[in-house]
Amino acid sequence: MIAVIADDLTGAAELAGIGLDYHLKTEVNTTVEINCNADLLIIATDTRSLKATEAKTKVHELTRQVMALKPHLLYKKIDSALRGHVLDEVSSHLEASGLKRALIIPGNPEHGKRVVNGTYYYKNIPVHLSNYSVDPDFPATSSNVRTMLRADENLPLFKINEKIPDAGIIVGEAAGVRDLEYWIEQADNNTIIAGASGLFNRLLKYLIREKDTAATPTFTQESASRLFVFGSTFHQGRYPIEDTLINNVPVVYLPIELLGNDNMPQHLYESFTGSVVQSLKKHRNTIIAIHPDITKGIYIDPVQLTRKMGAIVNHINQQAPLHELLIEGGATAWAILSELNISKLYPIKQLSPGVIRMGIAGNNQLCVTLKPGSYEWPAPVWETTTYS
Template identity: 45%
Template sequence: MIAVIADDFTGAAELAGIGLRYHLKVELGAQVNKDTDADLFVVATDTRSMAEAEAVREIEKHTRALLALKPEMIFKKTDSVLRGHVLAELKAQLSLTGFDKAVLVSANPALGRTIKDGRYYLHGKPVHESSFSHDPDFAITSSVIEDMLRCNGYPVHVKKVAATLPAAGIIVGEATQTADLQAWAERVDNKTLIAGAAGFFTAMLDKLLAGTKTEGANGIQFERLPLSLFVCGTTFANSRNAIKTIKAAGGPVCYMPDETIRSVHTGTYSYVKWANEVVALVKKHGKAIVAIHEDSTRDMALQQGQLKAKMAGLVHEVLQRSMVQELIVEGGATAWALISQSGLTRFFPVEEMAPGVVRMRTNDPGLFITVKPGSYQWPEGLWNF
């Protein structure tokens, strides 16, 4: 068995979807399933949204549980641009595994995310000059790897793929092309903690499962999706602008009401009117989009966690009041909030609609969920309203 620990739900789903390319039996869970018969088991956490100490405790718990299953490999999925408590979590895992070193390759050249000469670039520009500089939880203010990892003096070795590697410590691998990921995969052994983004995970599966890969995503025809609810929890401009365009054209968009945003005490009653509006759109159009309008929060000192919890409360009410069979969610923290409120704990990937966009059967009979990281692109055709 191959095991993965991810620091957010969409990252977990992304790697679960990659497993489908290799014809693996894949299971994703919010907890480690000691009785799983999966070839690839992915445990999703929400440590990126936690305080560092809590995140470390969560990672330690899941690492111990996975080690008990004696997997062939444990892969630590990190954010490709190193948001979250990456360094603290790796240090905790090194201590538990007894390994001397970790190799972290977060670059993903296929998506324009590269590391060269100790700096991170997004499509050739320093990453701190991108929209990641406005991330509400981990704003990126420097493209220097040590700064992005918040090393604070802790030694991290940033190395080119052909460089001599230290015998111990945390090594960040530079990569400017996909071949570099494959070269890093060849350099690690079973006494190395392996971590990084989807590209490096793919390279590791190529190494372990040579010759079994099916090229390309195996997406479905979007016009045949059942009654669907689109949930947008991202701050990325592409999706927000697409939703504005759909709304202006009379499409089924329902923004979070200002009174709900401003409400301090939220309960079921806070969502009933909004939920009824959403349900009416689903009945009329077969689908609806819920989102938070940027103008509603621009001048308010709101915690993102509060808004995600409110969005999750709405989704839970809509599921109780309608025959929605398909949740389509953008943003890892948003996805985690709504699955937590809706009692969803086990997920079985059935289709990789595009890189990072994965459709899964849930433990709720008849309900599917499709998720993607906020900074990735939706596949062509999904937003045809």
């Protein structure tokens, strides 16, 4: 078994999609089941949304439980741009696992995310000058890798071909795909590997060496009810909106009154969810989103926002049972699936890198497609028929 602990749900789904390509029996779960027989077990967490101390405690316990399954390898899925509590969590994994060494490889060269001479570049510019600088939760204020990790100069940072120690936490630079392969070759049975999807893909290629050619999604039947959930204003400017439609799918925006209050006024809550239900019944496809203009100059607590999204989607599903949920953003996905009491999923199809359609254990009526907030929705999801 290969075991993965991911710091958010969409990252977990992304790795599950990669596992599909390598014929691995893959499971995404939020808990560790002692009788798990998966080839690839991915434990999804929401630690990126927690405080650092809470994240450390949670991953320590999960790591202890995962190690009881005696996995062949432990992989830590982190954000490629080092958002979250990367160093704190990796330290906790190392302590709980009993392993000697952790190797952190930031970036994802295939997506233009590279580390050269201690500096993180996104599309050839320092990351703090990119749109990652306006991330609502973890804005990039520096492109120095140690600073991004909230570490001091004592954290070892190595280039390829430099001798690395046998113990402790090590950060490796990667300017290209071959660098990722080099670092994988340096890991041994006493090493936790921490990185993003590109590194994991190269790891499976190194271990298994067989991969399917990705198939283009096909369409076979009409969908009864499909709800898109955009839980943040981040990156929304890239969607062309015409007459409250995005790619011919109607959009229902959350009122500012629902966003700005600690508690949602009941009449507004019922009015908004009722509008979404009516749109679903009429059009079958609907997007709920936050209009970027209404939040300018206003602080919206991200934790409260995701909880509200979860409650709203749960209420909509009770009134008009959904067949497809398409969710953007890991924290939003976590809150929604928690409200729907969904804890165990399995990958059905990778629609594009990072965009994964998931089935739900014990529920053949609903499928969930998950996507990181920084990725694009692929063209197939905008069709009015469901994908198979």
